[in-house]
Amino acid sequence: MSEEHQLTEIQEIACSCIDRWGEDINTQNFSGKLGRFVSQLGDDKDLGRIFLELVKSYNYYSRESVDKLLKEFYNKIISELKLKKQYTIYSRIEDDSKIDSSNNFLSEFKIINDISNHFSHDIEKLSINDFDEIENIIFLDDIIGTGKTVKKFFEKNLEKVRQVKCYIFCIEILGEGKEFLEDYFEKNEIECKIIYHNLHHKVFKKDHIFSDNHKKKEELLRELEKEIWGKKSNFILGYNNSQAIVTFFRNTPNNTLSSFWYNRENWQGLFPRNDELPAFKKRKRNNVRYNIKKKGEFSK
Amino acid sequence: MINSKELLILIYLNEYKDQYLLAEIKELCYFTTSQMKKYLQKMIEKEMLEDSNGRLLLTYKAEKFLKEKGLFNVTLSELFKDIVTLEFTEKPLSFQDVYIPKEFKI
Numbered sequence: 001m002s003e004e005h006q007l008t009e010i011q012e013i014a015c016s017c018i019d020r021w022g023e024d025i026n027t028q029n030f031s032g033k034l035g036r037f038v039s040q041l042g043d044d045k046d047l048g049r050i051f052l053e054l055v056k057s058y059n060y061y062s063r064e065s066v067d068k069l070l071k072e073f074y075n076k077i078i079s080e081l082k083l084k085k086q087y088t089i090y091s092r093i094e095d096d097s098k099i100d101s102s103n104n105f106l107s108e109f110k111i112i113n114d115i116s117n118h119f120s121h122d123i124e125k126l127s128i129n130d131f132d133e134i135e136n137i138i139f140l141d142d143i144i145g146t147g148k149t150v151k152k153f154f155e156k157n158l159e160k161v162r163q164v165k166c167y168i169f170c171i172e173i174l175g176e177g178k179e180f181l182e183d184y185f186e187k188n189e190i191e192c193k194i195i196y197h198n199l200h201h202k203v204f205k206k207d208h209i210f211s212d213n214h215k216k217k218e219e220l221l222r223e224l225e226k227e228i229w230g231k232k233s234n235f236i237l238g239y240n241n242s243q244a245i246v247t248f249f250r251n252t253p254n255n256t257l258s259s260f261w262y263n264r265e266n267w268q269g270l271f272p273r274n275d276e277l278p279a280f281k282k283r284k285r286n287n288v289r290y291n292i293k294k295k296g297e298f299s300k
Numbered sequence: 301m302i303n304s305k306e307l308l309i310l311i312y313l314n315e316y317k318d319q320y321l322l323a324e325i326k327e328l329c330y331f332t333t334s335q336m337k338k339y340l341q342k343m344i345e346k347e348m349l350e351d352s353n354g355r356l357l358l359t360y361k362a363e364k365f366l367k368e369k370g371l372f373n374v375t376l377s378e379l380f381k382d383i384v385t386l387e388f389t390e391k392p393l394s395f396q397d398v399y400i401p402k403e404f405k406i
Contacts, residue, residue, distance in 0.1 A: 111336075
């Protein structure tokens with residue numbers, strides 16, 4: 001493949017991605033970003049080809065698309081499921097590994113759909129008696145991978161969730177995770193429906209993205225990810241081998257193949273993960289007024 | 301005229317751009333949801349913000365305002381950092397110099 005042709009192909013792939021995703025600060029100049037990303041592989045054409053095929057199927061959710069989906073979810077709750085507002089509460093699925101992303105997702109959902117804080121609860125803090133007044137619990141999450149975290153959460157709250165109807169709304173879910181959870185709910189007599197925007201499969205599943213040599217390709221990428229981590233990691237090919245290719249406007253979930261979000265000197269991801277909290281979440285605000293005056297000329 | 305909360309919102313949106321969270325705007329300004337929505341609406345009316353299909357953007361007028369005030373490249377981390385008032389001067393005071401406390405009044 002000549003360099004000129006390769007460049008054209010990268011531009012074509014980038015254009016089709018922007019058509020699907022829309023353009024924002026993360027996807028601006030995507031062609032250049034994609035070109036730089038694959039150029040890190042040097043002459044390794046096999047891996048370059050694997051990455052380009054993966055990008056063609058990659059799902060990026062901009063601020064606008066998440067807003068739209070959160071409105072659609074609420075519309076479904078009210079118009080299709082017809083759940084009574086006064087007997088329905090909203091909760092996130094507790095997961096210590098991603099406290100902020102689940103919290104943010106539920107918070108944005110409540111703000112966009114004007115849901116009062118009175119209807120959102122941490123169900124672990126509610127007593128069993130509180131459940132006499134609750135008919136439905138809506139759980140919200142951005143992405144569900146293997147489903148093991150959800151199972152762990154339900155097991156901790158088994159007595160409570162058995163008393164109500166549960167609905168899990170998520171934007172992305174792994175097919176295997178969905179089957180695993182539906183089986184778990186049935187065996188444990190939990191009434192729970194999973195409602196999602198997109199069901200994805202592990203990228204190296206047979207005949208999914210790659211029609212031939214999927215195992216060999218999986219091995220090639222696993223070796224690359226092992227090399228960039230330089231040590232054993234749970235994140236090789238995504239957390240617990242989730243093999244997702246998903247990014248949300250604020251962050252990339254760790255279920256995504258780590259070569260897309262790992263970002264250090266030896267490798268720069270296409271959609272780097274950002275674990276840093278904004279300054280106002282970790283520091284006191286007494287200094288803001290002084291610093292504004294000092295930084296700018298606002299006092300003049 | 302822009303008040304301090306509006307200014308914070310402008311600085312936040314200028315830094316985070318399409319990655320902003322409404323929940324963070326609430327937290328940043330200690331707003332309730334309805335207060336925040338009113339504030340954002342007021343800023344749209346003042347032509348400081350633009351609502352493009354639910355996506356909040358800074359207008360040219362807002363960017364110009366931040367530039368004029370020297371706050372266009374300021375980040376929230378810089379605004380929230382600790383104040384350091386001790387500065388080394390080329391000519392330190394000696395014990396013979398008269399000490400006048402700050403804001404001293406007769």
